[in-house]
Amino acid sequence: SAVISQKPSRDICQRGTSLTIQCQVDSQVTMMFWYRQQPGQSLTLIATANQGSEATYESGFVIDKFPISRPNLTFSTLTVSNMSPEDSSIYLCSVLLPSGGFNEQFFGPGTRLTVL
């Protein structure tokens, strides 16, 4: 497995502002992902963070709203731009790692965002 940390762990923000969430892994990983979990809902994949190139976004998510950086193989950021109350969610990063001869996803502790 890997040790994955996220900053901040939680934040309360005003409508119209932006927040950048950091994800740090203690080992180099090829694939990193960002998920959103809205209240009472399950996890939805926002994008795959690609090192050295633009992120790959899932349907319904766009770069202008959720810009992602991946400057190296251990770090990524997700920015939630021009926030509205509908963006209140837990945001989680995850990594894909070899485990027991296969690949397994491991998740960070999440960032709980509340937008007023």
Place this chain on the structure above:
Amino acid sequence: KQEVTQIPAALSVPEGENLVLNCSFTDSAIYNLQWFRQDPGKGLTSLLLIQSSQREQTSGRLNASLDKSSGRSTLYIAASQPGDSATYLCAAASGYSTLTFGKGTMLLVSP
């Protein structure tokens, strides 16, 4: 498009009971299936991963089974404890890395 359903949505049991959580998925062409635990307001802890070629995995009091042909997986928890109280999520990997999550089963084990 893969869809994952978990039943029941919530479950309350007294300590010591054995219990089964159910997960179904619509597309049987999965790469693997993972079970996670999520404590309130927290991230996900991986519990068990079953590859598409496997039928079950065990870890301590947990046993997960997979029946690809019927699109079902179950998580069996033996001798439940209050510390098992959490939301349990299953996720089907339809590709190398794409996970589709169910909405989870919220489990409460009372002393």
